[in-house]
Amino acid sequence: MKEIKITTPLTKEVIRQLKVGDVVLITGRLFTARDLAHKLLFSSLKKKKKLPFNLKGQIIYYTGPTNTPKGKTIGSCGPTTSSRMDKFTPSLLKAGLAATMGKGQRGQEVTSAIKKFKAIYLVAPGGCGAYLSKRVKKANVIKYRELGPEAIFYLEVENFPAVVAIDSRGKSIYN
């Protein structure tokens, strides 16, 4: 299968070229956030407060990793179900986020927002946390450390595999 190498930050040009069903290998940055972190990010956006990281062109990866074993960069870190973050996603896309990555379907509002703001939705291999941990070269907690696996992590990844599940035209792989 043809694999398209992409780097972060994602440019509008790259986003435009990616089509639903494309297999990508991501090299660059991922910012992790799941339920609680999204609630907090959303609240910061609404109050016009500074976010823990610059969203523009970046990818938010929905994951709650296990603890990092000795001598490794990160524990098991597969994707969690994206639809739980649906209600927060349109605002983040509006604010310049280029992509979200998780597993499973998104709701109609997210798909419309993806189309409107020219973003994409990626899916990473679910249940393959050990395999994915190998593609993470660096991992640091940058915010909400007290939330444990629900913290925001900054990850440096190399050839992190994903599939374009919704492209910037709003076409979904699940239809």
Place this chain on the structure above:
Amino acid sequence: MRIVPVKKIERLTESLAIKANTVLRKDIMAGIKKAFLDEKRPLAKMALGQIIQNAKIAAREKLAICQDTGLPVVFVELGQEVFLKGGALDVAVNKGIKAAYKKSGFRRSIIQDPLRGKKDIQFTPVVIYVDIKRGEKIRLTVAPKGFGSENVSRIKMFKPTAEAEEIIDFIVDTARRAGPAACPPFIIGIGMGGTLDKAVILSKKALCCNIAKVNSSHILSRLEGKVLKEVNKIKLGPMGFGGKHTALAVKILTDPTHIAGLPVAISISCHATRSATATI
């Protein structure tokens, strides 16, 4: 009478919990490999290949197969001649789980207050089912249950006159609604009969059955085959990418039930269906 120090149960629980989370069950791995060879759709085949690679890395490096190390369901078959000495059984099981999860860096996934008043998340308490059996043996099964699949599990109280087709439709509909996020290919555990609660427990026990082993009941074996065929017709496929393998296996356990009812419980489990068993 056989005296067993409860510490032995604690240590056995610990080793089974580590094994269940890091070593993909042999029969599941065999099922995935078979599906990989059989699958034609490129993305579906790719997904199955990633699952196989993941299992190899997890076993080799003692990493969790999936970051959702689940809410463990522990089945204890306790011989009634056994005298447990030195503490409470449930405390020993929970201590064993905590030790395994802490040492291995598995995730705390158990929120103490289900209504989320307080955000207190721990490794325990786990769900424990104890069956008292004749004899002196103890059989322990640790089955961590991930909640991506748990959240799409269902039960329905059918009329006693329900046709097999209605029940099959319910199972197929459940698999369809489960969707990509529950990480197909699924292992589907079905419990039929008993009371509402017993049917669900049967469906969980069904997930611990070897998927390569044929059901000892010829009728149930045929029904399992039919349900699997119908579920795979929906072509959800591995990780929802389409293809032939929406489910790898359907396992049915039954119990006698009331003349006025037919509870049918479905425990959907993902491709990382995990359990480890030992008898002492």
